[in-house]
Each structure stands twice: as C-alpha cells, then as structure tokens.
Amino acid sequence: MNTSLVPVILAGGKGERFWPLSRRSRPKQFLCLDGSGRSLLQATADRLLDLAGGWENLWVITSAPIAEGAREQLPELPESNLLIEPEGRDTAPAVAWATLEVAKRHGEEAVVGFFPADPWIGDVAGFCKTLTAAAELAAKESAIVTLGISPAYPSTGYGYIEQGEAKGDFGGLAAYSVNRFTEKPDEATARQFIDTGRYSWNSGIFVFRASTVLSELAVHAPGILEPLQAKGKEAYSQLEKKSIDYALMEKTQLACVIPADFGWDDLGDWNALERLQGDVKNVELARHVGLETQGCIIHSSDDNEIVATIGLEDVVVVRDRNVTLVVPKNRTQDIKLLLKLLQDDPQLKELL
Structure with missing residues (x-):
C-alpha cells in the first residue's frame, strides 16, 4: 500500500451508552471489550499501522480531557501526531482541522483516511483490501469515499447510504456514486432499504485526497474551514458544532461508496x-x-x-x-x- 495514505483516528468520543464502564476519564475507546487484551483505540491503531507505513504517518485527534489517556494508550505515537481539540465540536471541525494539519506535512495530494476509534473489525485483511480500493478511487477520481457496510438486519440505529451509478472496479471491489444519505430510519423504512439491495450502513470511515476535501469544505462549510485556516485550533470556540455527514457528505457531489463486508460492528451500546x-x-x-x-x-x-x-x-x-x-x-x-x-x-x- 502506498504510504501516502495517512490514517487519522477520531478518538474524542465519550461512549456514553457504555456507562458506567465508560466514563469521562476512561471513555469507550480506552476499554477492552472483546477479550483481546487491547483497547478499542489500540486495536484500531494496530490494524492501521501497516497501511500508514509506521507510527510517523499515523495521526490521532482527541479532546483535551482525555489527551493524556490517549498518550498512555499509544506511547509509540509521535507527540506531533496527536492533535488535541480544546473542546468537542463534533466531527466536521475535527476532520477539517486534521486535514489541514496533515496537508501541511504530507502535502495536499496525500490521501487521508478518517477512522472512528472504537469499532470492532472481524476480518482485518478484508478491511485493508477495502481501504486499498478506497485510496485508489480517491486518488484517481478525486472522490470522497466512504465504506458502506452490508446491512445484516434493519437497524434503526445506523445511517444508510444509497448507491447510485457504478464507478468501476477498484482493487477488485465495485464502487458507486452516492445517491443519498439517510440518518437512522424507522424499522419499516430500513427494511425497505435492505430489500432494494442498494443500501449500506454508514461506517463513519472516509478516504479522500486532502485537496479534494479542503476544496469541498470551502464551498459547503466555509464557516468551519476558514476560521481554522486563519487561527488553527484557537478558532474552535467560534465553530459550529456539526458532523461531517451534515456539513459535507450530504451536500457534496463527489461522494462515493464501496460496499464492504469485513465483520464490522460499531459497538454502540451494551447489546x-x-x-x-x-x-x-x-x-x-x-x-x-x-x-x-x-x-x-x-x-x-x-x-x-x-x-x-x-x-x-x-x-x-x-x-x-x-x-x-x-x-x-x-x-x-x-x-x-x-x-x-x-x-x-x-x-x-x-x-x-
């Protein structure tokens, strides 16, 4: 895999639905829930290391209250690769700021991937194969690629992605443009989605060239991007709290999806x-x-x-x-x- 893929782990979440095991000082991503002996954050870093080409190309963005915990969890991570948000403003500011920082070091043509810190992945080889395909699509087509998870049941707790026009074969996997994103439908609607065969669960994983997303943020979310360009993290207090789905993915015409099945679970709650x-x-x-x-x-x-x-x-x-x-x-x-x-x-x- 080309080491221009720069993985960024989003590790600022609270994991409230795993309370009381998950608390402010020890959020879900610091927990071991699968008996492996590695926390969810550590397991996420483990499976991204080869794709990154080593710790020097792996980044983590987290919140100030748990930054020390992140350091303890990942002692090999260079201090300059740990971005600390002064306050949580959801994923759009996190993605925008981290992309700006990655672009400064790796260049705007670097392919960047954003990954939640706390999912379970059963088939790591399949996961890496899908990411290789996503990086190829992002580089060749200037696409903003998301990984879609084959739905196992009509979940009302996940967002859904409807695939549109076929974009071709990348790394042996089919890719499609995105027709629309739908956030957490009711069960009847979710069942209808699954029956069409055109919908995937939204994994929250995104892959793109830094230049592509910065250009799209300039059009669709200038109120987030421009203050960060001017003042970096000092601008956080003035930023709107918004997810990357709402700020960008539901607006851009460059969104693509690669449907995948690599044993994913977002570990959203005790169930x-x-x-x-x-x-x-x-x-x-x-x-x-x-x-x-x-x-x-x-x-x-x-x-x-x-x-x-x-x-x-x-x-x-x-x-x-x-x-x-x-x-x-x-x-x-x-x-x-x-x-x-x-x-x-x-x-x-x-x-x-």
Missing part, C-alpha cells in the same frame, strides 16, 4: 457484546451465578465480586466501582437520558 459473543445463553463478563437467567449481559470490573441473578431475562447488569446499572436490553439507548439526570445533580456528577 453489541451479545453480537460479538454469538449464540450464548448469557454474555458473562463477570463471576456470575444465575438461576433461571437467560439472554442477559453481565459485566463486573472486579474479579473478586460475584454477580448473582434470579429470574432475569433480556437484562443488562453492569457493576463498575461505585455504580451498578440494571437496564432492559431494549432500553440501553436511554442510558444517555440517565446521564443527563446525573449531569444536573451536583452530588452525582462525579459518576459521569
């Missing part, structure tokens, strides 16, 4: 652990004694503790330090609402 474990009676990441308990996810951070359950079904039980969470599996999305209650209570904010 993801059940998908990784497969067909088991309970997901047990604790010393668990259960009577008439099934379909449950049990987690404890203390190996000396025993979690005992009776008569539970389809429930998540998480014990971490000074917090125990008990929630039905179909209500895990509401963890974020619970955290708002904690945020508003001065005596409970320390639990975040």
Whole structure:
C-alpha cells in the first residue's frame, strides 16, 4: 500500500451508552471489550499501522480531557501526531482541522483516511483490501469515499447510504456514486432499504485526497474551514458544532461508496457484546451465578465480586466501582437520558 495514505483516528468520543464502564476519564475507546487484551483505540491503531507505513504517518485527534489517556494508550505515537481539540465540536471541525494539519506535512495530494476509534473489525485483511480500493478511487477520481457496510438486519440505529451509478472496479471491489444519505430510519423504512439491495450502513470511515476535501469544505462549510485556516485550533470556540455527514457528505457531489463486508460492528451500546459473543445463553463478563437467567449481559470490573441473578431475562447488569446499572436490553439507548439526570445533580456528577 502506498504510504501516502495517512490514517487519522477520531478518538474524542465519550461512549456514553457504555456507562458506567465508560466514563469521562476512561471513555469507550480506552476499554477492552472483546477479550483481546487491547483497547478499542489500540486495536484500531494496530490494524492501521501497516497501511500508514509506521507510527510517523499515523495521526490521532482527541479532546483535551482525555489527551493524556490517549498518550498512555499509544506511547509509540509521535507527540506531533496527536492533535488535541480544546473542546468537542463534533466531527466536521475535527476532520477539517486534521486535514489541514496533515496537508501541511504530507502535502495536499496525500490521501487521508478518517477512522472512528472504537469499532470492532472481524476480518482485518478484508478491511485493508477495502481501504486499498478506497485510496485508489480517491486518488484517481478525486472522490470522497466512504465504506458502506452490508446491512445484516434493519437497524434503526445506523445511517444508510444509497448507491447510485457504478464507478468501476477498484482493487477488485465495485464502487458507486452516492445517491443519498439517510440518518437512522424507522424499522419499516430500513427494511425497505435492505430489500432494494442498494443500501449500506454508514461506517463513519472516509478516504479522500486532502485537496479534494479542503476544496469541498470551502464551498459547503466555509464557516468551519476558514476560521481554522486563519487561527488553527484557537478558532474552535467560534465553530459550529456539526458532523461531517451534515456539513459535507450530504451536500457534496463527489461522494462515493464501496460496499464492504469485513465483520464490522460499531459497538454502540451494551447489546453489541451479545453480537460479538454469538449464540450464548448469557454474555458473562463477570463471576456470575444465575438461576433461571437467560439472554442477559453481565459485566463486573472486579474479579473478586460475584454477580448473582434470579429470574432475569433480556437484562443488562453492569457493576463498575461505585455504580451498578440494571437496564432492559431494549432500553440501553436511554442510558444517555440517565446521564443527563446525573449531569444536573451536583452530588452525582462525579459518576459521569
């Protein structure tokens, strides 16, 4: 792979739906959730290193409160390759600022890839093959390429990408222009999308030449790009909080998608652990004694503790330090609402 591919890991997220294991000082990307012994951030860096050609070409962008944690997680990463946002403004400012910084060092014709820090990838070889194809498409066609994940079920929690005109074969994989992006449809609409065979889940992975995205941001998001060009990260306080999907991908005519299937899961909440474990009676990441308990996810951070359950079904039980969470599996999305209650209570904010 040409080392002009410069991977940038987006590592500023909070991972709120994995609370209480994921907290402000130890967000989801710092956790090991698959039993590998490597955190999600470390695993993401591991599979990108060969594509980058070494640590000197791998970048990470994170937020100020967890920057020291990122350093501890990735001690091999050069300090100059760690970009620290003074405040979180969603992914559009992060992509714009990181692209400007990468272009300064590697040139505007460098192919840049942006990667969430915390997905699970089952087939690393397939993942790398797809990225090679995406980099080729981005370089040859001045395209902004996203990787589309073959949908396994009608999820209402993911964005969907509709493929349009065929763009040809790149690295043995078919590529298409993007007709439209749809954010988190209802189940009936998601089922209709899947039935057409033209839709993929949005992986949040983007590959492009730096010059291509900077030109498109100048047209579609000048309020984000121009302050960053003028003042760098000192401009953050005046930037609009907006995702790269809304700021650019839904507006540009250069978006392309490569449908892929490399065992991806975004690990969005506790239910993801059940998908990784497969067909088991309970997901047990604790010393668990259960009577008439099934379909449950049990987690404890203390190996000396025993979690005992009776008569539970389809429930998540998480014990971490000074917090125990008990929630039905179909209500895990509401963890974020619970955290708002904690945020508003001065005596409970320390639990975040």
